[in-house]
Amino acid sequence: MPPSSGHPTTEAALTLLPAGPRPVPCQSDYVRGKHLRLFVYALPWAYSGQIVEYVESQAKKFLSVKCAYLREDTCPNSGFSHLENLRSHCTDVPLMYKLLQVATIVDDAERADIFLVPFLMGCNAMLGWGHGMQRINARAHHAFFDGFPKWTREHLPHYQRYPHRHLFLFPLDSMFSPLWLRGAMISHTGAGYVSGARDVPVPYLVSLPAAAVYAPPEPRTNFVFLMASNSRNPVRSEVARQLRAASATPGATHGRGKVELYETNVERPMTLDAKQTMQSMRQTMFCIAPTGDSDGFTQRFYYIIAAGCIPVRVDTYYSAFAFSRVAWPFKQTIQWRKAVVLVPPKVLRSVGLLPVLLNISDAQANRMQEYIRRVVRPRVLFDYRGKAPDAFSSFLEELLHLSQTKLPRLDRRNRTGVGAGGGGGWGLKKKKGMGKGEVDLRGFLETPERTCREGSRVVRGKDCGF
CATH class of the missing domain: 3.40.50.2000 (Glycogen Phosphorylase B;)
Known part of the structure; x- marks a missing residue:
């Protein structure tokens, strides 16, 4: 399947992730999810499935767990280990698994309410934070972060027209969100607004029995x-x-x-x-x-x-x-x-x-x-067994609300020539001293507006010198 096309069915979309144990949606999620038409890009395995497989293999190696570490609730956090703390940024895993199971998958961009970019950005981030982890998907990772405009042209053919309907799963704190994603829907862990009306804040992944x-x-x-x-x-x-x-x-x-x-x-x-x-x-x-x-x-x-x-x-x-x-x-x-x-x-x-x-x-x-x-x-909290509404159920309600209210208004803005990203540009910033064609991608570490930095500490302006 060409990388620019969308998966035509739920079964096809789920091939983006490892088979076997899956977080299960509850019955009401299936009912509500039918009302959300989801276009799912066919990204390479390195952006999702490879990440899940690798993290789970490291959990078996370092923690001796006997479960699918990111997909089951039978290996809970019991001691605040480094790896277990890193896992808290993998909220994107149960969210993506459940969303692919309950939404109405469409491969016609004109029918889509939301375009899912199936890149597990939170879980991907932890691969670069040490504690036994390695950047096993380096080529794919750098293609995204070092050349986003080119990467988008190759993999997200509908982004230029519908940036505000593209959902990026980014369960990291809002101050770390890439500047060049601020025209899209970003699912981050708070607590500042990144894309205004399009933000979908989510909780950390808390793992307890x-x-x-x-x-x-x-x-x-x-x-x-x-x-x-x-x-x-x-x-x-x-x-x-x-x-x-x-x-x-x-x-x-x-x-x-x-x-x-x-x-x-x-x-x-x-x-x-x-x-x-x-x-x-x-x-x-x-x-x-x-x-x-x-x-x-x-x-x-x-x-x-x-x-x-x-x-x-x-x-x-x-x-x-x-x-x-x-x-x-x-x-x-x-x-x-x-x-x-x-x-x-x-x-x-x-x-x-x-x-x-x-x-x-x-x-x-x-x-x-x-x-x-x-x-x-x-x-x-997440219920991996689908017994009752959980964090995913709340996430689904946010997506349905946006698809029925704010996203159509942004469609109208786009048709009148005002881009959802504040002029339709990529949001890339030039820095003094950069050569022709170079852009600053350090927005991944940008701080929120109205803050200041005191040493290594980023604080609200009025609180500097506390």
């Missing part, structure tokens, strides 16, 4: 919990300082529970393993989720949700943004203000963490935890 995730609620004997390295950024250090002081002060929580703080560093790695961490968070009312070295929600945020704890997000990147301006996953399904506490760095400094949390009544906290248990947790 069902027994750990869906254990019965326990009494919340702890008021606040944090296990983190405070060397990452000044905000983490400030949070740890305040919690350290509170834990040493009798009555600091007004009788509402203990302050549980575990500080880690190179000499003192993770104090608790994944199972113990989940146990502690299940016994806690508020769990702190500070941002890390990039602007996404972090794995920690989703482990907190899985434990039924209320996430307290201290955001140094979009600290002045209200809920509506942050790229939360699945806004068609989840009302995040009912589940999350936002503490801007300025409030952390001027008011303090504990006063903010103590101002939330037990009744309100209970309502938030119930909403997390009933709505949020099932919709940000």
